[in-house]
Every structure is written in C-alpha cells, then in structure tokens.
Amino acid sequence: ATARHRGDYQAPAWWIDTVDLTFDLDPAKTRVLNRMRVRRNPDVPAQPLRLDGDELNLARVMVNGAGTSFRMDAGQLVLENLPQDEAGFDLEIFTTCAPEKNTALMGLYVSQGTFFTQCEAEGFRRITYFLDRPDVMASYQVLLRADKAAYPVLLSNGNLVEQGDLDGGRHFAKWVDPHKKPCYLFALVAGKLVARQQRITSRTGKEHLLEVYVRPGDLGKTEHAMNSLMASVAWDETRFGLSLDLERFMIVATSDFNMGAMENKGLNVFNTKYVLASQATATDVDFSNIESVVGHEYFHNWTGNRVTCRDWFQLSLKEGLTVFRDQEFSMDMAGSASARAVKRIEDVRVLRTVQFPEDAGPMAHPVRPESYVEINNFYTVTIYEKGAEVVRMMHTLVGREGFARGMKLYFERHDGQAVTCDDFAAAIADANPGSELATRLDAFKRWYSQAGTPCVKAQGEYDATAQTYTLTLSQSCPATPNQPSKLPFVIPVELGLLAQDGSALPLQMEGETAPGASTRTVVLDAASLTLRFIGVASAPVPSLLRSFSAPVRLDYAYTDAELLTLLAHDTDAFNRWEAGQRLMLRCAINAIAGSADASSAGGTLDAEIMDADLLAALRRTLRDPQLDAAYKELVLSLPSESYLAEQLDVVDPQRVHAVREAMRLQLATALRSDWEAAYEASHDTGAYQPDAASAGRRALAGQALSMLCLAAQHTGDAVWPGKTLQRFKDAGNMTDRFAALAALVTSGHPHAAAALARFHALFKDDALVIDKWFALQAGTPDRGGHVLPAVQALMKHPDFQIGNPNRARSLIFSYCSANPGAFHRADGAGYRFWADRVLALDAINPQVAARLARALDRWSKLAEPWRSVAHTAIAQVAGHAKLSKDVREVVTRALE
Numbered sequence: 013a014t015a016r017h018r019g020d021y022q023a024p025a026w027w028i029d030t031v032d033l034t035f036d037l038d039p040a041k042t043r044v045l046n047r048m049r050v051r052r053n054p055d056v057p058a059q060p061l062r063l064d065g066d067e068l069n070l071a072r073v074m075v076n077g078a079g080t081s082f083r084m085d086a087g088q089l090v091l092e093n094l095p096q097d098e099a100g101f102d103l104e105i106f107t108t109c110a111p112e113k114n115t116a117l118m119g120l121y122v123s124q125g126t127f128f129t130q131c132e133a134e135g136f137r138r139i140t141y142f143l144d145r146p147d148v149m150a151s152y153q154v155l156l157r158a159d160k161a162a163y164p165v166l167l168s169n170g171n172l173v174e175q176g177d178l179d180g181g182r183h184f185a186k187w188v189d190p191h192k193k194p195c196y197l198f199a200l201v202a203g204k205l206v207a208r209q210q211r212i213t214s215r216t217g218k219e220h221l222l223e224v225y226v227r228p229g230d231l232g233k234t235e236h237a238m239n240s241l242m243a244s245v246a247w248d249e250t251r252f253g254l255s256l257d258l259e260r261f262m263i264v265a266t267s268d269f270n271m272g273a274m275e276n277k278g279l280n281v282f283n284t285k286y287v288l289a290s291q292a293t294a295t296d297v298d299f300s301n302i303e304s305v306v307g308h309e310y311f312h313n314w315t316g317n318r319v320t321c322r323d324w325f326q327l328s329l330k331e332g333l334t335v336f337r338d339q340e341f342s343m344d345m346a347g348s349a350s351a352r353a354v355k356r357i358e359d360v361r362v363l364r365t366v367q368f369p370e371d372a373g374p375m376a377h378p379v380r381p382e383s384y385v386e387i388n389n390f391y392t393v394t395i396y397e398k399g400a401e402v403v404r405m406m407h408t409l410v411g412r413e414g415f416a417r418g419m420k421l422y423f424e425r426h427d428g429q430a431v432t433c434d435d436f437a438a439a440i441a442d443a444n445p446g447s448e449l450a451t452r453l454d455a456f457k458r459w460y461s462q463a464g465t466p467c468v469k470a471q472g473e474y475d476a477t478a479q480t481y482t483l484t485l486s487q488s489c490p491a492t493p494n495q496p497s498k499l500p501f502v503i504p505v506e507l508g509l510l511a512q513d514g515s516a517l518p519l520q521m522e523g524e525t526a527p528g529a530s531t532r533t534v535v536l537d538a539a540s541l542t543l544r545f546i547g548v549a550s551a552p553v554p555s556l557l558r559s560f561s562a563p564v565r566l567d568y569a570y571t572d573a574e575l576l577t578l579l580a581h582d583t584d585a586f587n588r589w590e591a592g593q594r595l596m597l598r599c600a601i602n603a604i605a606g607s608a609d610a611s612s613a614g615g616t617l618d619a620e621i622m623d624a625d626l627l628a629a630l631r632r633t634l635r636d637p638q639l640d641a642a643y644k645e646l647v648l649s650l651p652s653e654s655y656l657a658e659q660l661d662v663v664d665p666q667r668v669h670a671v672r673e674a675m676r677l678q679l680a681t682a683l684r685s686d687w688e689a690a691y692e693a694s695h696d697t698g699a700y701q702p703d704a705a706s707a708g709r710r711a712l713a714g715q716a717l718s719m720l721c722l723a724a725q726h727t728g729d730a731v732w733p734g735k736t737l738q739r740f741k742d743a744g745n746m747t748d749r750f751a752a753l754a755a756l757v758t759s760g761h762p763h764a765a766a767a768l769a770r771f772h773a774l775f776k777d778d779a780l781v782i783d784k785w786f787a788l789q790a791g792t793p794d795r796g797g798h799v800l801p802a803v804q805a806l807m808k809h810p811d812f813q814i815g816n817p818n819r820a821r822s823l824i825f826s827y828c829s830a831n832p833g834a835f836h837r838a839d840g841a842g843y844r845f846w847a848d849r850v851l852a853l854d855a856i857n858p859q860v861a862a863r864l865a866r867a868l869d870r871w872s873k874l875a876e877p878w879r880s881v882a883h884t885a886i887a888q889v890a891g892h893a894k895l896s897k898d899v900r901e902v903v904t905r906a907l908e
C-alpha cells in the first residue's frame with residue numbers, strides 16, 4: 013500500500029455542488045441512486061473526474077441523462093471527456109451494496125436489525141462513488157425508502173421535509189440538510205427506534221428539537237445524555253457565543269461502533285457506551301464519559317462541521333480543538349477549583365501513559381502528520397490529546413479572553429470552509445497582536461510539525477548572600493521516525509516558588525520594581541533560558557510546570573524533602589499531586605533497579621518499597637479534612653505499570669509488575685486504619701447523584717475497599733471481604749456495586765467467583781454491563797499466570813462475540829493493552845494469543861484489528877526473553893498473506 017504525503021495536496025479538479033441520494037434499504041442488497049451536480053474547478057488544470065469507491069456494485073453511470081463511457085482504475089471510477097463549462101453537468105450513478113455483510117462497520121452497515129452509516133474518514137466511498145475528501149462540500153437531499161414494519165424510523169441529516177407510505181408495506185422519508193457539508197458528515201439511520209425528545213430555545217430565541225434515539229427498552233437510560241446535550245448547547249453559547257444552527261439535532265445509539273461517537277451533521281451516531289446510563293447499570297466514570305463525549309460531538313458542530321479540515325493531515329484542526337473544548341466543558345461542569353484540578357490530572361494521566369509512549373514509539377507522528385498509509389490509523393492520542401495540549405498552550409499564551417477573540421476571528425474568516433491548522437493558529441495569533449503567541453508564531457507551530465515529547469531540564473541555584481534564586485530551563489527532544497533533530501519548541505512554563513515552610517513566595521524577577529503574584533508563566537522558546545528571582549530570603553522549592561502547562565517531561569533533581577514539601581503545601585493542585593507521583597515513582601524505579609529480591613517470573617516481592625516519610629505524607633493526605641475525596645483518590649493512586657515501564661530504558665515487565673504489586677500491598681497494609689477511616693467517611697448511602705463531589709466520595713470509598721480487601725488477603729482477616737461482599741449485594745448503584753466486585757476480584761479473594769457469577773446473572777441482558785464483567789476478569793492482576801487461561805476460557809463464553817467491537821475491547825484489549833503484568837508472559841503465550849487475535853479480527857474489522865496491533869508498539873524496549881518472543885509474534889502477523897493495510901502499516905512500522 014502506498015503512503016499519502018501532506019505536501020502532495022492539490023485542490024480538487026471538480027466540485028460537487030449538490031447531491032441527491034435515493035436509498036432503497038435492504039440488508040442484503042441496498043440500491044443507491046446518486047444524482048450530483050458537478051462542475052470543473054477553474055483554478056486547477058483540466059483532469060478526468062476520478063471518483064472513489066470501495067466494495068460497490070456499479071450498475072449505471074449517466075451524464076446529463078445519457079449513458080457514458082467510463083473506466084475503473086485502482087478502485088476509482090474514471091470519467092473523461094466531461095462538459096467543462098461553468099454551469100457543470102448532471103452525473104447520475106446507480107450502485108448496490110450489501111450492508112449485512114459489512115463487518116468493518118465503515119459505510120452502510122446493519123447493527124441489530126438497524127441500518128447505520130459511518131463515513132469518517134473514508135467510508136462514504138463504500139456507499140456511492142464520490143470525491144471522498146473533506147474539501148468537497150455539497151448540499152445534500154436524501155430520500156430513504158424501506159419496509160415500514162422493519163424500519164419505522166428513517167433518519168438522515170438536516171430537516172425532515174416529507175414522509176409517507178408506499179406500496180408493498182414500504183414507506184419513505186425525505187431529508188434536506190440546510191448546510192453544505194463534506195461527505196464524511198453524511199449519515200442515515202433506519203430501524204426500530206424510540207426517542208427522548210426535548211424542545212429548547214437558544215439564546216438567539218430560536219427553537220430547536222433535541223432527540224436521543226435508542227432501541228425500545230433503553231429509553232429510561234437516556235436522561236443523562238439528554239441533560240448533557242442541553243448543557244453542551246448552553247455552554248457553547250456562553251463560553252464561545254456559538255449557537256445551534258439546526259432546527260433538529262439528533263443522537264442515535266448503536267451497540268456496534270468502531271469508536272466512541274461520530275459528529276455527522278445534525279445526526280450524531282454514538283456507541284451505546286456513551287449514551288445509555290442509569291444508576292443501576294452505569295458507573296460514575298460512565299456518567300462523566302457520557303457528558304464529555306456528548307459535549308465533544310456537539311462542539312464539533314462548529315469546530316469540525318461549520319469549519320472543517322482541508323485534508324486528513326489537518327485532522328487535529330478539528331480533533332485537538334474539540335478535545336480542548338470538551339475538556340474545558342467538563343471542567344466548567346465539575347464546578348469547584350478542586351474538581352477542575354481532578355479533571356486536569358485525569359487528562360494528563362491519559363496523555364502521559366498513552367500519548368508519551370506513542371510519541372516515543374514506532375508510530376510517533378507530529379500533531380499534523382506528514383504521511384500515512386491508512387488514515388484510520390491516525391485517529392490517535394497524538395492527534396486528539398496532544399493536539400488539545402497544543403490548543404491549551406495557545407490559550408495560555410493569549411489568555412482566556414484573547415482565545416475567545418481568536419475563535420471569533422477563526423469563524424469570521426473561515427465559516428463554511430475547509431481549512432488547515434495554519435489557518436487556525438493564524439486566527440488566534442492575529443486576534444492577539446503583540447501576544448506571546450503572535451510574536452513567535454512560526455516557532456510555536458513546531459508543535460504541529462515536530463513529533464516527540466520535549467524534555468525540559470531545570471536547574472536552580474540559590475545565592476544566600478545576594479538572596480537570589482537563578483533558575484535555568486533548557487530543552488531537548490529525542491529523535492523520532494524521519495525526524496532526527498528538532499528545533500526548539502515554544503514552551504509555556506507556569507511556575508512558583510515555595511519557602512521551606514511551604515508558604516508561597518511572591519515572585520520578583522531581576523529588573524522588576526516590586527514583588528508580584530506567586531505564580532507566573534514564562535516562555536521557554538530557545539535551547540535554554542535563565543531566570544533570576546530577587547528578594548528570596550531562603551533557598552526555595554520550585555514548583556515547575558504548574559497545571560502541566562506544556563506536554564513535556566520535566567527533569568529537575570528534586571530531593572525527597574522538596575517533594576514532600578510540595579506534596580504537603582503546593583497551592584497548585586496539579587503539582588501537589590505530581591510531587592506524590594514523583595516520590596512513588598522514585599521508590600518504584602529504585603526497587604526495580606535494586607537487588608533481585610523478587611522473582612522475575614511473576615513471583616511476589618515482600619520488600620518495603622516506600623519509606624516511612626512517604627507513607628506518612630500519604631497518610632496525612634488521606635486524613636486531610638480540607639481535601640476533596642476525588643483528589644485524595646488520585647494522590648493515593650500509584651503510577652500505572654505502563655507509566656513505570658516508560659521511565660525505564662530496558663523493561664522487565666514482570667519485575668515492574670512485582671514491584672508495583674508490592675507497593676500496592678504496602679499501601680494497603682501500612683495505611684489500613686486510615687483506609688478504614690476513609691471508607692467510613694466516604695461511603696455515602698444517600699440517594700445517588702452523579703455530580704463530581706458525590707462521585708469523588710464513591711471513588712475514594714471504592715479505593716479504600718480495594719485496599720482493605722488486599723490487606724485482608726495478606727493478614728487473613730475475613731471482616732472486610734465479608735463487608736465488601738455484602739456491599740456488592742446491597743449496592744444501590746453500579747459504581748458501588750462494581751467497586752465492591754472489583755475489590756474482591758483484584759485481591760484474589762475466594763468470594764470473587766460467586767460474586768462474578770451473581771453479577772452475570774443479574775445483568776445478563778445488559779450488554780454494556782456484561783462488557784464490564786469481561787473487562788474486569790481480563791484486567792485483573794496476574795497471580796501465577798492465571799489471567800490468560802481465564803481469558804481463553806471467556807473467549808468461549810456464549811456471550812463473547814469477537815465481531816462486536818465493544819465486546820472485543822472488553823476482553824481482548826483489556827488483556828493485551830491494559831494488563832501488562834498478565835500479558836507479558838516470559839513463555840510468550842500472551843504474545844501468541846495477541847497475534848492470533850489480530851489476525852482473526854483483521855478478517856472481520858481491520859480498524860479494530862489495527863488498534864489491537866498497537867499493543868506491542870514498545871516491544872523493542874523489552875528485556876529478554878520478552879523482546880525476542882514479541883518480535884517473533886509481530887513478524888508472524890507481518891508475514892500473513894492477507895493483511896489489511898491498516899494492520900500492515902502498524903506492524904511494518906513496529907519492525908522498522
């Protein structure tokens with residue numbers, strides 16, 4: 013398969029102004045009549061019209077009502093000798109496709125008897141021949157015809173303008189979208205669905221109908237999604253002055269979906285996981301994810317749909333910006349400063365545990381990639397999460413008001429256009445002349461073009477006589493594929509200084525006449541920068557990169573005492589948490605590197621890894637009445653095995669697992685009475701509310717239970733496991749019930765088996781809950797290699813279906829991608845399981861298979877014997893004769 017390159021972009025040689033689609037929906041053979049008005053792009057030299065198509069049966073092509081000659085070339089339908097005049101011509105194409113055979117879930121497919129489409133990025137070509145690229149924007153009208161009994165609801169983008177009955181028990185619906193759009197935003201849905209409806213009046217005084225469509229029986233689980241949608245509409249109006257531009261905005265849920273959701277204009281299609289919630293079946297995390305995904309897709313209506321991407325290399329233009337917007341929305345919804353910090357910590361955790369490894373691995377790519385083989389492989393954490401960090405840095409550099417001005421200018425300039433990341437950055441900078449961004453825009457844009465995670469090294473020197481503190485910041489960035497050296501990044505570094513007693517020092521830099529605020533942002537835009545603070549009465553403790561002001565690694569040689577000061581006193585909640593993480597990380601790294609007092613073959617390790625000072629500090633945090641429960645839960649959470657592994661040059665995954673498990677046990681036993689107190693204080697029995705504060709209390713109670721069950725396994729105590737089992741049985745909501753179940757399962761308590769069986773029996777008819785049941789068993793800490801056989805047995809469970817992406821993710825991905833201690837077996841059985849599953853999935857759904865293929869991205873860091881066995885497994889996949897280009901790209905890059 014050949015790569016596409018960003019530099020090869022050319023404007024389309026033809027425009028498609030209008031599209032009139034007629035669908036005769038039939039699962040076995042759907043007929044699609046596509047009538048377009050096409051005209052030459054006069055700005056581009058004359059070329060044949062090349063239309064993309066995939067898996068289509070072509071029946072007829074007509075130009076201006078008459079048959080025409082055509083040829084096929086590499087899957088494209090090529091038409092030559094077309095009318096070249098300005099008025100254009102009518103092009104009619106009649107094709108058929110087989111939705112029920114579409115297991116890739118791209119294009120038109122059937123899920124549980126309902127038709128759905130997924131067109132982003134290149135799925136529209138599986139519906140009809142078209143210029144399947146985002147810079148071709150057309151007006152659509154769509155006529156849907158189908159059997160009325162089987163498909164009573166017929167939906168497409170825009171407004172329903174006509175509907176009625178047809179002969180033979182069929183009916184029709186005609187939809188007209190008032191907005192021009194690229195074809196990746198086209199959607200249709202047809203099936204037996206019911207809707208929760210809500211009428212709203214927006215700030216502009218216009219009335220809108222909001223609808224959430226689900227299968228009959230699920231209507232009771234749509235309230236939270238609808239509330240989230242209403243909140244999203246209100247938030248975008250208040251924060252950015254952006255109103256809903258449609259009379260009707262629909263969300264439809266499907267249980268067969270490759271990703272989380274899709275922002276089709278006016279007809280969002282969602283994975284059920286991000287729509288359905290009730291307190292009995294969804295956890296607090298589910299509730300919060302629903303709010304953020306509903307927000308994300310809604311915010312795309314402006315950032316993505318009204319202004320879209322010129323080409324797929326610009327994907328982060330819409331995704332990075334929209335993730336930034338959904339993160340801000342969730343923070344604003346969370347309310348308190350502490351809840352905002354919790355959200356920021358959660359977002360940074362994802363960035364550091366998933367995106368940093370991506371940026372250091374074989375699939376590393378800039379936020380605006382230079383090339384790709386399969387665009388579906390580039391819906392990555394780099395495009396989304398690092399892209400959001402780039403937008404966040406712009407926000408930091410121009411300020412909240414300045415950013416709002418920039419957004420306004422962006423829409424003034426580009427509404428209705430398909431544009432680039434450069435256009436976005438220019439709008440933000442131009443709206444803020446003289447700002448820290450505008451004055452170094454070209455250098456700032458290296459965040460778009462250079463891959464890799466920069467490292468900021470900080471060194472401080474205190475001069476007691478002069479009462480000055482000199483801080484030197486310097487930056488470097490490791491080589492990434494095709495980018496051996498990098499130019500300096502523009503890095504906003506928010507910082508403060510703490511006195512030894514932990515109090516915040518007002519900051520005064522050399523040349524300033526008076527001390528200022530105790531926190532400020534400096535901009536590191538060269539290889540190094542030296543800052544001199546004056547009037548510093550004693551050696552300070554620097555608090556650097558506050559709020560994680562840039563997506564970098566910070567290297568500062570903190571002493572343990574300095575980190576303990578930050579953990580106890582930093583006014584920046586992010587850095588307070590970060591100090592605890594650094595202390596825990598340091599203990600773990602020392603233990604991993606230390607004498608081999610743990611078996612590398614998955615044995616347990618009895619060593620005391622965290623010292624008394626750290627444990628005392630964590631105890632104080634847990635007991636601190638000033639801190640919110642959600643924040644405590646984060647401070648008391650150990651860095652993940654994958655994050656620990658990323659800090660090492662050579663990884664023995666079993667050693668990492670053993671050390672972390674030993675730390676977990678130490679935390680459980682050393683703080684046992686504190687966990688009891690935390691549980692008693694936070695296990696709310698009142699009415700369930702999904703708000704951030706209540707969810708935080710439940711999170712801490714769940715963590716405490718998990719720790720108490722673990723400690724009990726060590727001491728033989730039966731009380732806490734018994735209490736946990738009781739709580740599992742009596743719980744009034746899924747968060748508490750699942751936390752109790754997880755505490756029993758992850759501690760390996762004998763009660764776990766009965767609880768798992770009971771859980772399955774209780775929820776056997778709820779697919780999303782059964783996904784949790786699979787995921788818990790596949791993700792549990794390994795004890796003597798028990799997880800892989802359990803996963804293999806679960807693959808044979810009657811509820812397991814590999815073709816359903818949610819189910820495949822819940823079992824296979826939970827094992828291969830989220831349970832390193834169980835996956836990285838020295839005998840290579842985990843890797844062989846992975847290779848077999850990648851190949852099996854690839855025959856069904858290449859996109860999902862390629863995601864699974866990423867599980868071994870970091871194989872070259874592994875110690876022996878893991879490294880060699882992993883290499884063999886990847887080579888086995890790469891050597892397979894029939895491989896999709898999705899999987900081939902991932903494994904080829906892994907082996908390069």
Ligand code: HT7
Pocket residue numbers: 130132133270271272273274275308309312331388391859
């Ligand atoms: N923009 C959407 C991306 C998406 C997608 C991409 C490829 C294949 C299937 C897909 N489903 C959704 C999701 C989003 O970022 O909002």
Ligand code: ZN
Pocket residue numbers: 308312330331334
């Ligand atoms: Zn998105």
